[in-house]
Amino acid sequence: MQQYLTTNEHTTLQIMDISQILRQYFGYDSFRPLQREIIERTIQGHDSLVLMPTGGGKSICFQIPALAMSGTAVVISPLISLMKDQVESLQANDIPSATLNSSTSYERQLLVRRKCTNGEMKILYISPERLMQEIPFLHSQMKVSLFAIDEAHCISHWGHDFRPEYAQLGVIHEYFPDIPIMALTATADKVTRHDIIKQLHLRVTDNDGVFVSSFDRPNLTLKVMHGYATRDKDAYIANFIRQHQHESGIIYCLSRKTTEEVSKKLRKLNINAAPYHAGMSTEERDKVQEAFRCDNLEVVCATIAFGMGIDKSNIRWVIHYNTPKSIEGFYQEIGRAGRDGLHADTVLFYSLQDIVQLSQFIQKSTDEDTRRTNTEKLRLMRQYAESRICRRRILLNYFNEPYDKNCHNCDVCDNPPKSFDGTIVAQKALSAAARTGESRSSTTLIDILRGKVTETIRRNGYDHLPTFGKGAEFDDRQWRDFFLQLLQMGFIEIEYDNYNAVKITPFGWEVLRGKRKVELVENTRQKTVDKPKSRQMQLRIPVFGTNDKKDDELYEELRKLRRQIANEMSVPAFVVMNDKVLSLISARKPMTVEEFGAIPGIGTYKRDRYAELFLAVIAKFTQ
Numbered sequence: 001m002q003q004y005l006t007t008n009e010h011t012t013l014q015i016m017d018i019s020q021i022l023r024q025y026f027g028y029d030s031f032r033p034l035q036r037e038i039i040e041r042t043i044q045g046h047d048s049l050v051l052m053p054t055g056g057g058k059s060i061c062f063q064i065p066a067l068a069m070s071g072t073a074v075v076i077s078p079l080i081s082l083m084k085d086q087v088e089s090l091q092a093n094d095i096p097s098a099t100l101n102s103s104t105s106y107e108r109q110l111l112v113r114r115k116c117t118n119g120e121m122k123i124l125y126i127s128p129e130r131l132m133q134e135i136p137f138l139h140s141q142m143k144v145s146l147f148a149i150d151e152a153h154c155i156s157h158w159g160h161d162f163r164p165e166y167a168q169l170g171v172i173h174e175y176f177p178d179i180p181i182m183a184l185t186a187t188a189d190k191v192t193r194h195d196i197i198k199q200l201h202l203r204v205t206d207n208d209g210v211f212v213s214s215f216d217r218p219n220l221t222l223k224v225m226h227g228y229a230t231r232d233k234d235a236y237i238a239n240f241i242r243q244h245q246h247e248s249g250i251i252y253c254l255s256r257k258t259t260e261e262v263s264k265k266l267r268k269l270n271i272n273a274a275p276y277h278a279g280m281s282t283e284e285r286d287k288v289q290e291a292f293r294c295d296n297l298e299v300v301c302a303t304i305a306f307g308m309g310i311d312k313s314n315i316r317w318v319i320h321y322n323t324p325k326s327i328e329g330f331y332q333e334i335g336r337a338g339r340d341g342l343h344a345d346t347v348l349f350y351s352l353q354d355i356v357q358l359s360q361f362i363q364k365s366t367d368e369d370t371r372r373t374n375t376e377k378l379r380l381m382r383q384y385a386e387s388r389i390c391r392r393r394i395l396l397n398y399f400n401e402p403y404d405k406n407c408h409n410c411d412v413c414d415n416p417p418k419s420f421d422g423t424i425v426a427q428k429a430l431s432a433a434a435r436t437g438e439s440r441s442s443t444t445l446i447d448i449l450r451g452k453v454t455e456t457i458r459r460n461g462y463d464h465l466p467t468f469g470k471g472a473e474f475d476d477r478q479w480r481d482f483f484l485q486l487l488q489m490g491f492i493e494i495e496y497d498n499y500n501a502v503k504i505t506p507f508g509w510e511v512l513r514g515k516r517k518v519e520l521v522e523n524t525r526q527k528t529v530d531k532p533k534s535r536q537m538q539l540r541i542p543v544f545g546t547n548d549k550k551d552d553e554l555y556e557e558l559r560k561l562r563r564q565i566a567n568e569m570s571v572p573a574f575v576v577m578n579d580k581v582l583s584l585i586s587a588r589k590p591m592t593v594e595e596f597g598a599i600p601g602i603g604t605y606k607r608d609r610y611a612e613l614f615l616a617v618i619a620k621f622t623q
Contacts, residue, residue, distance in 0.1 A: 017068060018036070018039055018040075018043075018064050018068055019031075021064050021067050021068060022060070022064060023603070024603055024604045025067065025093045025094070025095060025603045025604070025605070026060065026093065026601070026603050027581075027597075027599070027600060027601045027602040027603040027606065027607075028600055028601065029600070031060075032056070032057045032060075032213075033213060033214065034050075034052075034211045034213050035057055035060055035061055035064075037211065038050055038061045038182070038211050039060075039061060039064050039065050039068075041180075041209065042061075042062070042065040042146055042180050042182055043065050043068055043069060045178070045180050046180055046203065046204075046209060047180055047181045047182070047183075047202045047203045047204050047209055048180070048181075048182050048183070048202075048204060048209045048210070048211060049152070049182075049183045049184075049193065049196060049197060049202060049204055049209065049210045049211070050182060050183065050184045050185075050211050050213075051184075051185055051186070051187075051188055051193070051210075051211065051212045051213060052184070052186065052211075052213040053186050053187075053213065053214075053215050053216075053217055053331070053335050054186045054332060054335030054336055054339060055217070055313075055335060055338065055339035055340070055341065056186075056213050056214075058150075058184045058186070059086065061182065061184065062075065062146065062148035062182050062184070063090070063095070063123065065145070065146055066122050066123045066145060066146065067095065067122055069145040069146065070119070070143065070145065071119065071142070071143035071144055071145035072116050072119070072121050072122060072123070072124050072142055072143065072144060072145060073122065073123045073124070073144075073145050073146045073147075073148060074124050074126060074131070074138065074144055074146070074147050074148070075123060075124065075125045075126070075147075075148045075150060076126060076127070076128055076131055076147065076148065076149045076150065076169065077125050077126070077127065077150045077151070078127065078128065078150070078151050078154055078163060078165075078166075079127075080099070080101050080102070080103055080127070081286070081289050081290075081293075082150075082311060083099040083101060083125035083126075083127075084099065085293065085311030085312070085572075085575075086125065086311050087099055087123075087125055088571050088572075088575050089311065089575050090123060092571070092575050092576065092605075092606070093603050093605055093606065094603075094604075094605035095122060095123065096115070096120060096121050096122045096123070097121065097122060097123040097124070097125070098112045098115070098121055098123075098124060098125070099112075099124070099125040099126065100112055100124060100125070100126045100130055100134065101125075101126065101127050101130055102127075102130070112124070113137065113141070116141070116142050117141045117142060119143060127165075128163075128165045128166050128168065128169055129165050131169070132168055132171075135171075135175055138175075138176075139175055139176070144176060144179050145179075146179060146180045146181070146182060147172055147176070147179060147180070147181045147182070148181075148182045148184065149169060149181065149182070149183045149184065149200065150184050150185075151184075151185060152166075152183035152184055152185045152188075152196050152200070153185040153186075153187065153188045153192055153196065153328070154166040155167060155169060155195070155196055155199045155200065156188070156191075156192045156195035156196055156199065157195070157370075167199070169199070169200060170199050170200055170201055172200070173200075173201045181200060181202060183196055183197075183200055183202060186331070186332050186335055187215075187327075187328040187329075187331050187332045187335075187399075188328065189328060189398075189399075190400075191373075192328070193210065197210075212399075212400075212401075214401060215331070215395070215396055215399045215401050216392070216396055216401070216403070217334075217335065217338065218392075218407070218409065219338045219341055219342060219343055219344060220334060220335075220337060220338055220344050220345075220346055220409075221343075221344070221345045221346060221409050221410065222334075222346055222348075222391040222392060222395075222407075222409065222410035222411065223345070223346065223347045223348065223410065223411040224347075224348045224349075224350050224384075224385050224391070224411060225347060225348065225349050225350065226350055226351075226385075226477075226480070226481040226484065226523060227350075227351060227352075227476075227477040227478065227479075227480035227481035227484065227523065228349050228351065228477060229476060229477065229480075232477060233321065233349050234262070234265055237251065237262075237266075237319060237321075238265075238266065238269050238271065240317075240319070240347070241266070241271050241298075241299060242271075244316060244317055244345070246298070247298070247316035247317065248292065248295065248298060248299075248312065248314055248315045248316055249298070249299050249300075249315065249316060249317040249318065249319065249337075250299075250300050250302060250315060250317075250318050250319070250333075250336060250337075251273075251299060251300070251301045251302070251318075251319045251320075251321050252302060252303070252304065252318065252319070252320045252321060252322070252324070252333055253301060253302065253303060253321045253322055254303075254321070254322035254323075254354065254357065254358075255303070255322075256275075256277040256278070256279045256303060258301075258321060258322070259275040259276065259277050259301040259302055259303060260275045260277075260301075262275075262301045262321060263275040263299070263301040266299060266301070271298065271299060272297055272298040272299065273297075273298065273299035273300070273301055274288045274291070274292075274297055274299075274300060274301070275288070275300075275301050275302070276288050276289070276300050276301070276302040276303070277302065277303045278303065288300060292312070293312055293572045294566070294572045294573070295314075295563075295572070295573055301321075304324075304329060304333065312336075312339070312572065312574060313339040313340040313574045313578040313579065313580075314339075314340060314573075314574050314578060314579045315336050315337045315338070315339065315344065316337065316338070316342075316343075316344050316345070317337055317344055317345040317346065317347075318333060318334050318336060318337040318344070318345075318346045318347075319346070319347045319348075319349070320333070320334075320346075320347070320348040320349060321349055322349065322351075322354045323348070323349070323350050323351065323354035323355065323358065323381065323382075323385060324348075324381060325358050325361075325362075325374065325377065325378055325381065326374075326377040326378065326380075326381055327377070327380055327381050327384060327395065327398050328377075330348070330381065330384075331395060331399075334346040340574075340578040340579045340580040340581075341580050342579055342580055342583065348385060350385040350386070350484075351480060351484075352442055352480055352483055352484050352487065352494075353443075355378070355382060355484075355487075355494075356441075356494055356500045358378055359375075359378065359494070362374045362375055362378065380398065384398070386484060386485070387412070388412060388417045388521055389412060390405075390406040390407050390410060390412055390413050391407075391410040391411070391412055392407035392409070392410055393405075393406070393407070417521045417522065418521070418522045419519050419520065419521050419522070420519070420520060420521075420522060421517065421518075421519065422482070422485075422518045422519060422520025423511065423517050423518045425471070425474075425482055425518075425520060426482075426486060426491065426511050426518040426520065427511060427512055427514075428449060428467060428470050428471050429445065429449065429471075429479075429482060429483060429486060429492075430486075430491065430492070430504055430508050430509075430511060430512040431466075431467045431512060432445040432448045432449055432465070432467045432471075433445055433492065433502045433503070433504055434504060434512065435465045435466070435467055436448070436460075436462065436465075438501060438502065438503050438504060439498075439499075439501050440499075440501060440502065441499060441500040441501060441502065442480070442483045442494075442500070442502055444456055444457075444462075445483075445502060446471075446476055446479045446480065446483070447462075448462050448465060448467055448468055449467065449468075449469075449470060449471030449472075449474075449479060450469070450471055450472050450474075450475075450476065450479065451463075451468055451469025451472050477523070478523050481523040482520060482523070483502070485520055485521065486508070486518075489507075489518070490505055490507050490508075491504070491505055491507050491508035491511055491518070492504060492505060492508055493505055551586045551587050552586075553621075554586040554589070554617075554618065554621050554622075555582060555583060555586040557617055557621055558582050558585060558586055558614065558617060558618075559573075559582060561613060561614065561617050562576050562577055562582060565610070565613070576610070577601070577602075577606070577610075578601065580601065581599060581600070581601035581602060584599050584600065584601070585599055585614060585618075589618050589622060590614075590615065590618065591615065591618070591619070592615075593607065593611040593612070593615070596610075596611040596614060596615060597611065
């Protein structure tokens with residue numbers, strides 16, 4: 001029987017060395033909160049569940065124990081592209097690592113297996129399906145130091161991206177009872193956390209072995225746009241992208257069809273965009289993903305299938321074309337922006353139509369518990385989007401992280417909403433619903449209020465109603481938002497199984513009869529996007545407090561050098577150095593190899609490999 005590393009004889013020495021490993025391989029002098037505790041616990045042979053936001057430093061939690069412990073760490077990851085990204089980044093730091101997956105050639109598999117057997121490989125990435133095939137090899141031929149299960153929420157039916165292939169991972173402790181397991185995820189509510197622990201048989205409790213980092217991503221702006229019709233959304237997005245030229249971004253859509261339509265519209269405007277969804281062939285998806293990774297594609301219009309499989313640090317914005325079905329999914333998706341810690345923008349388009357469609361999806365489920373849970377998740381998502389208080393407060397409190405101040409980096413904080421006595425407006429909306437027998441959708445009711453003579457209006461004689469045209473002072477978007485507010489406040493309901501008819505609640509009838517007042521929030525039309533922050537604002541002020549134009553010019557020269565190096569290595573530019581490191585270099589302007597190596601994020605290997613190249617550009621620029 002193979003002997004595994006359990007209570008290490010050299011644990012004390014290894015724990016002392018982890019700071020040195022952090023400096024040598026990753027270029028940092030100190031750990032982020034919780035990283036040291038997680039690493040030490042793993043080296044001591046214990047399981048852990050790690051919840052850290054995207055970009056919060058999860059990978060270091062298992063990569064450093066892998067380097068500190070003898071044997072090979074096995075990292076279970078869901079997507080080939082994600083493994084490729086992470087292995088390229090590790091190899092760029094001179095860390096022996098590899099993948100075993102369906103795309104690995106037979107010759108490469110033999111080489112990887114031999115290096116693992118000989119103890120030459122420190123980190124092995126593998127898919128959950130492949131893991132089950134490789135268990136005999138891992139058990140008999142390898143010395144496994146630890147198992148790290150990335151995107152662990154995929155194992156739970158209550159997670160936002162359940163994957164059946166993850167369900168079999170619960171057998172790991174049966175085959176490897178003494179090897180520590182680290183489960184990692186960016187988002188999971190309490191129900192999902194407990195399910196992860198149960199499914200993986202983790203030897204942890206809420207008070208021992210569960211690590212929940214701060215979910216705050218202060219570098220992300222949060223913005224919600226209410227009531228935009230398709231044409232308005234498209235115009236806003238096109239303008240937004242023009243003001244964020246040469247910056248990578250993702251547009252998340254609810255359906256495959258929408259990804260195709262949006263990307264087509266953008267390409268007609270000479271914006272470099274492409275769709276990404278599960279209906280495309282593997283070859284087509286891989287092509288899009290690779291172009292995006294390497295900065296050869298500016299915009300990806302995608303379903304939620306995209307993003308988890310990419311370790312790209314320089315995504316500068318994320319737009320949700322449609323409302324997500326849960327806060328967990330929303331937070332994970334916006335978390336793909338600004339992973340380097342620099343400024344990034346997020347925009348969510350929110351509409352009653354999306355809520356109707358998502359609710360219909362939920363009602364199709366035959367399992368009552370699933371319907372109830374997903375309905376509650378959608379309710380909380382609506383609460384976030386409809387809120388008139390700081391959005392960051394809502395997000396962080398959702399993840400049980402108290403946050404009792406305003407962030408001043410969301411649309412609510414930037415432009416506090418103004419309310420008005422909306423009783424008459426509400427009565428007009430409710431009257432339209434009542435006079436049509438509570439049988440029509442909000443779309444038809446808005447047409448009545450605005451006085452539009454459509455085929456439906458004419459055929460049913462709605463143009464003769466007393467309410468017809470009585471709301472012409474507001475445009476479609478404003479009326480859509482008013483209906484959202486009435487839904488939020490409980491004055492109307494939507495019959496999702498009856499053509500989305502608007503029904504008046506008892507409270508709504510009180511309003512209609514003049515027995516209850518209604519306060520609504522103003523929704524003035526916004527035709528243009530906010531002027532984006534300058535590159536100095538985006539890249540330097542949050543980190544350095546400088547606004548030097550020469551720094552900006554040097555940054556562009558260094559970016560060209562980084563691109564040249566990346567092309568020669570056939571890797572994405574962020575693998576060479578991410579935007580934050582490049583920004584630090586341009587601000588500090590190191591003149592010696594030692595000064596270059598002292599930049600946070602530059603380890604020993606990158607210092608020795610790149611210092612002379614970057615120093616030459618800096619010296620030429622500063623002459």
